[in-house]
Amino acid sequence: MQKLQGIAVSPGVAIGEALVMDNEGFRIPRRFVARDAVESELERLDNAVRAAGEEIAHNRDAVAEELGHKYGAIFEAHYQMLGDTQLRRELDDMIRQRHYSPEYAVSRTLRRYGQVFQNLENRYLAERANDIFDIEKRLLRHLLGRRREGLSHLTSPVLVLAHNLTPSETANLDREFVQGFVTEVGGLGSHTAIVAEALEIPAVVGTGPFLSDVSGGDLAIIDGDQGLVILHPDEETIARYRHEKEELRTLAVQLESLRDLPAETADGVGIKLFGNIEFPYEVDHCVKRGADGIGLYRTEFLYLGAENEPDEEVHYEAYCRVVKTMGQRSVTIRTFDLGADKIAHWPSPEEERNPFLGLRSIRLALRNLPMFRTQLRAILRSSVFGRVQVMFPLVTTVLELRQAKMVLADVMEDLDERGVAFDRDMPIGMMVEVPAAVMMIDHFVDEVDFLSIGTNDLIQYTLAVDRSNADVVGLYNASDPAVLKLISMAIEAGRKKSIPVNLCGQMSGSAIYTMLLLGLGLRQFSVTPGAIPEIKKICRSVAIADCEEVARRSLTMENARDIKSYLREELRRRVPELAP
Ligand code: PEP
Ligand code: MG
16 A cells, blocks of 8 residues: 555545556556466567567658768667667566566666666766657557557546646546546646546645556545545555545535525625636536536636637537526626646747746737637627626736726627627626735726635735645645735725625635635635535634634734644634534
8 A cells, every 4th residue: 555645636535446647648557467468468569569660760761861871870779779689588578477568568667778878977878868768658659559549438437647637638537437636746726626626526636756656457545635645555444435435425415405595604694605617517516506606717618628719609608508507696707817827729829938927818818809809709798698797817907907898898899889789787807816916906996896816826926836836835825924915905995995806716615714714804705616515504604703803813923834723723613524
């Protein structure tokens, strides 16, 4: 049994067989083969070596003819290495004597060779390691054949263990069969983590390297509450986790009974609980949990993973599905927040050195007006079917906000001229997720109908910590007093101006912050749909006066650790069943 500690990003427990992906997205098969399959596996290796050899010889001849023998010699070296008898003997022995699969034998042996080269002092020789990795990939391609298809064509339940998954790869995971996932890299606020919650499967990221210790078909447990991954669990551990799964199910059933009750504090203050969604189908998850509306629709997921830029009709259909389902409940559609870790195929950005500080979000929209206008048209057209609000992400300056509003006004005028119906009074809001926006919040509140605080980005830009980097996860902290002060300022500015203030970062769905946020004056939370029952339970269990005391005390503390343990203790005291 082997335990790995990572970062918990989506709750729940999953127990099942591993599907292992290497860092190029190859599916790595089982490590062992049956004793009676050894001869046929050796033959498979033979075929792969022969096919790879023919390919290399072809490349060698073609390159030599085009560019001369000096360049053809690069491939000749690969050819020689592939035909090396010592290498071949090692591979055969691993299959024959240790019953390793040919893929595993190839990967293990060639990586070991490659590492020896990499560690050489001589730079020229060290770079030869890449030639060896190239041979490894070529052999694996031939061995894996159709099984290279990665995560498609699943036929049974699996836990995906991968080096990394991008937000769009995660979005495309097969919801029928993928029961949970683990990645070696990744941080707390990454969009990969956010999509895991949308899929409602347990997930752990940022475990560090472990894929070489596991192979396809091995048994594993993902504990998405503790951020734990257990490889090769023993019977006792499996039984314990099965029991825990049962308990979680019982708690979920208890919370479900709150579905039709209002989110109201013990002293009668009404709170609104909205859902965050990434995909239209999640609107059903929100209805099921009794959400008061959609507080954040991350529309950029329409672009991610799509082959071409979605046209107006694709947008329109998606928005109509959500808006019509919610009826008289409000739907806040955020204009696309592409860039940083959410990269679509277009507009194809240059590789940026600091993508989180680069051309993302509203900046990208203002540079790609036709794309922006297409989306705004679809949002406006959908507004006749319900209560739509539009929201601009990552607004940093007042001028930027005014520019976005001008584009919207222009699109409205166009629709008017064409006689297309839309809600003329559609509320316009902005995300507050850059410290500069908080500093200037008194100006912003004169320009918008509502604010929504995006703590995922606000934390990263305030504390200068990349939200998707596991190496600095200890520094990424919602409890930081600087972050709390900024949140407090934004809530207060909205209150003074009497405009609604929502909070839609991951923090609003985390039980330990509910009392603090209520105490700071927040009356609207937008959370991943699965968290709605829990947050409602806390709201209904506490009184505002107590929350104000919690907020007041928190704001006097000077470090995140003290604040967090104080908040944890307060939650344990008042709603023990939900304390972490
Ligand atoms: C946020 O930054 O808190 C937010 C809600 O936006 P996203 O997570 O999509 O960047
Ligand atoms: Mg954000």
